[in-house]
Amino acid sequence: MHVIADFTVVPVGVGVSLSPYIAELERVLQASGLTFETHANGTNLEGDWEAVFGTIRACHERLHAMGVPRIHTDVKFGTRSDREQRMGDKLRSLREKLG
Numbered sequence: 001m002h003v004i005a006d007f008t009v010v011p012v013g014v015g016v017s018l019s020p021y022i023a024e025l026e027r028v029l030q031a032s033g034l035t036f037e038t039h040a041n042g043t044n045l046e047g048d049w050e051a052v053f054g055t056i057r058a059c060h061e062r063l064h065a066m067g068v069p070r071i072h073t074d075v076k077f078g079t080r081s082d083r084e085q086r087m088g089d090k091l092r093s094l095r096e097k098l099g
Contacts, residue, residue, distance in 0.1 A: 002047070002049075003078070004085070004086075004087055005075055006043070007074065009021075009022075009073045012070035012071060013068065014067075014068055025043075028055065029055065034055060035087065044087055046086060046087050060073070
């Protein structure tokens with residue numbers, strides 16, 4: 001099943017600056033081979049259900065391996081049964097409606 005997920009990973013107990021941890025997550029996402037788009041408050045990620053959620057798990061595993069004692073992650077996701085929809089499809093549809 002194809003899924004589009006929006007998730008935000010928050011390392012807890014590592015101080016105020018989180019950018020070194022987020023940069024490491026970007027490396028995990030690049031290695032996944034999945035389509036993703038990092039934005040100011042998280043990441044959009046799409047692909048097969050198992051691959052997407054496996055990649056989010058890999059993000060947790062990488063941060064724990066870096067010594068992060070606690071991680072809070074919010075995930076929103078959507079699927080369709082009538083057709084496979086990509087992030088780009090949704091954005092194109094919106095842009096067309098905006099003119």
